[in-house]
Amino acid sequence: MESYSFVIVGGGIAGVSCAEGLALLCPEKQILLITASPVVKAVSNIIHLTKTLCEFDVKELKTEQFADSLPTVSVIQDTVTSINTKEHTVCTVGGKCIKYEKICICTGGSPKLIMEDNPFVLGIRDTESVKEFETRIKGARRIVVVGNGGIATELVHEVQGLQIIWAIKDKHVSATFVDPGAAEFFQTRLLRAEDKETSQVSSPVKRLKYTVHGFSGMKDGLGGAALGPDWHATFDIHGIHPGRMVTVEYETEVQNVSHRADSTDSSDESWPIHVHLTNGKIYGCDFIVSATGVTPNSSIFATDDKLILADDGGIKVNWKMETSIPDTFAAGDVCTASWERAPHWFQMRLWTQARQMGMYAAKSMAASLAGEEEVLQDFSFELFSHVTRFFGYKVVLLGLYNGQTLDGQYEVLLRVTKDMEYIKLVIKDGKMQGAVLIGETDLEEMCENLILNQLDLSVYGEDLLNPDIDIEDYFD
Ligand SMILES: Cc1cc2nc3c(=O)[nH]c(=O)nc-3n(C[C@H](O)[C@H](O)[C@H](O)COP(=O)(O)OP(=O)(O)OC[C@H]3O[C@@H](n4cnc5c(N)ncnc54)[C@H](O)[C@@H]3O)c2cc1C
Numbered sequence: 469m470e471s472y473s474f475v476i477v478g479g480g481i482a483g484v485s486c487a488e489g490l491a492l493l494c495p496e497k498q499i500l501l502i503t504a505s506p507v508v509k510a511v512s513n514i515i516h517l518t519k520t521l522c523e524f525d526v527k528e529l530k531t532e533q534f535a536d537s538l539p540t541v542s543v544i545q546d547t548v549t550s551i552n553t554k555e556h557t558v559c560t561v562g563g564k565c566i567k568y569e570k571i572c573i574c575t576g577g578s579p580k581l582i583m584e585d586n587p588f589v590l591g592i593r594d595t596e597s598v599k600e601f602e603t604r605i606k607g608a609r610r611i612v613v614v615g616n617g618g619i620a621t622e623l624v625h626e627v628q629g630l631q632i633i634w635a636i637k638d639k640h641v642s643a644t645f646v647d648p649g650a651a652e653f654f655q656t657r658l659l660r661a662e663d664k665e666t667s668q669v670s671s672p673v674k675r676l677k678y679t680v681h682g683f684s685g686m687k688d689g690l691g692g693a694a695l696g697p698d699w700h701a702t703f704d705i706h707g708i709h710p711g712r713m714v715t716v717e718y719e720t721e722v723q724n725v726s727h728r729a730d731s732t733d734s735s736d737e738s739w740p741i742h743v744h745l746t747n748g749k750i751y752g753c754d755f756i757v758s759a760t761g762v763t764p765n766s767s768i769f770a771t772d773d774k775l776i777l778a779d780d781g782g783i784k785v786n787w788k789m790e791t792s793i794p795d796t797f798a799a800g801d802v803c804t805a806s807w808e809r810a811p812h813w814f815q816m817r818l819w820t821q822a823r824q825m826g827m828y829a830a831k832s833m834a835a836s837l838a839g840e841e842e843v844l845q846d847f848s849f850e851l852f853s854h855v856t857r858f859f860g861y862k863v864v865l866l867g868l869y870n871g872q873t874l875d876g877q878y879e880v881l882l883r884v885t886k887d888m889e890y891i892k893l894v895i896k897d898g899k900m901q902g903a904v905l906i907g908e909t910d911l912e913e914m915c916e917n918l919i920l921n922q923l924d925l926s927v928y929g930e931d932l933l934n935p936d937i938d939i940e941d942y943f944d
């Protein structure tokens with residue numbers, strides 16, 4: 469039987485970062501990456517904006533290309549069906565059984581759709597699903613987007629040439645990421661009717677280009693690795709009309725859908741599907757995008773011993789990224805951080821965290837193989853940090869940026885310059901707990917430091933955000 473020191477399951481950012489980390493830390497050990505997808509996702513061109521905040525490009529590499537780049541890493545494209553944790557063996561659909569000493573599960577997540585099996589309900593996760601979306605949108609006049617997180621926020625801004633009904637449970641848009649004030653700040657760009665390409669709001673794509681040649685889909689219907697920054701940039705996601713129109717339906721959910729011709733909406737057109745919202749409105753549309761979160765792929769293969777799962781379905785991991793089963797680690801979207809967290813960090817299923825967890829799992833696995841007891845936790849778990857783009861603006865989120873875990877016991881310092889910047893600082897007992905920085909604020913480094921060092925800022929009061937005072941001078 470083939471045997472490896474380390475086996476990693478999954479070729480997304482978490483699995484690839486884990487493999488790269490192990491190759492670096494244990495150059496004499498053999499590593500195997502098993503992935504259902506024909507391409508793997510690797511990080512490149514990392515730009516550190518602060519200690520914890522970084523931007524990077526994502527490359528899609530064919531499995532052979534990735535294996536060629538690291539001499540001790542082998543890659544097979546296959547689907548894992550079972551892991552025997554006592555025997556330390558992993559078996560695949562392709563009939564392979566492989567022995568390992570340490571294994572890391574990085575199988576990601578799948579879209580959690582509002583209606584599984586309804587052909588008019590699409591989820592977006594990997595290249596294949598965006599291609600399906602691209603095909604469907606070509607002839608579309610109207611779509612209903614359900615969900616109020618990352619994908620929905622990006623879609624309503626990027627999709628052109630058709631009417632979008634955005635149905636959200638909350639009182640404001642993009643609630644997974646921002647507060648009502650920031651949502652208000654986005655409003656002009658959200659409702660702008662003209663074609664984005666002819667307006668000033670589009671920003672150049674600096675990062676990822678997805679080109680997957682000869683990608684003929686996945687074995688066993690398993691999804692590929694998740695998309696990430698700028699995923700929409702290389703797909704043609706235009707409907708048939710010029711411009712676009714977004715109607716937001718607030719505080720509502722989808723009650724049911726019907727295909728009946730007698731379901732009527734306010735238009736006189738005929739539609740293949742009608743969406744009945746809990747607020748009583750009915751919208752006919754060409755299809756529905758369910759951008760309603762992810763379910764961790766934690767139970768897609770058998771294990772002899774039961775992996776303990778968290779309430780959200782993720783595999784519980786401790787601060788060393790160890791699961792409940794010895795020699796079995798997990799990282800990325802599939803796992804749920806179940807250690808006592810630093811006060812300003814929490815888990816969100818993001819690209820950045822998948823990378824940090826994959827790299828850190830590698831460190832832990834290497835130490836475990838070497839019998840080293842002590843592993844220092846990575847600095848990145850000290851502070852939640854995320855940088856992205858919403859509605860054409862740079863968005864930086866730091867620490868408890870929405871007052872998470874503070875039970876409403878905090879103050880907010882705000883500075884808003886219409887169409888330019890939105891800065892929100894979350895302060896408790898005079899100390900900064902979090903920040904939302906939208907636009908080119910250049911404040912990320914200072915805010916990061918102030919959250920980490922918990923300096924008492926009471927004496928500065930509102931001067932902290934006084935545009936006439938260069939507050940960075942205070943803290944040099
Ligand atoms: C449209 C979209 C946009 C996003 N944008 C951003 C963003 O701007 N910023 C950000 O930080 N995050 C973003 N994310 C989230 C980010 O992409 C994910 O959090 C991250 O990629 C998760 O990485 P992962 O390696 O844990 O999982 P995945 O990327 O899902 O990889 C899982 C891998 O496991 C393989 N696999 C699954 N089951 C098996 C099996 N049984 N056997 C073998 N292989 C298996 C899969 O084929 C895949 O290769 C976005 C996600 C989506 C869907």
Ligand SMILES: NC(=O)C1=CN([C@@H]2O[C@H](COP(=O)(O)OP(=O)(O)OC[C@H]3O[C@@H](n4cnc5c(N)ncnc54)[C@H](OP(=O)(O)O)[C@@H]3O)[C@@H](O)[C@H]2O)C=CC1
Binds near residue numbers: 616618817857
């Ligand atoms: N730029 C970025 O950083 C991006 C990040 N991503 C990441 O990719 C992953 C997938 O994105 P996405 O699908 O948008 O997931 P998110 O977790 O970001 O958002 C899911 C949204 O759907 C809502 N929701 C859940 N169930 C229902 C339901 N039955 N009916 C109506 N609304 C519902 C959630 O509300 P509630 O929370 O109240 O349940 C939430 O608003 C996430 O991990 C996300 O963080 C994706 C795109 C861009």
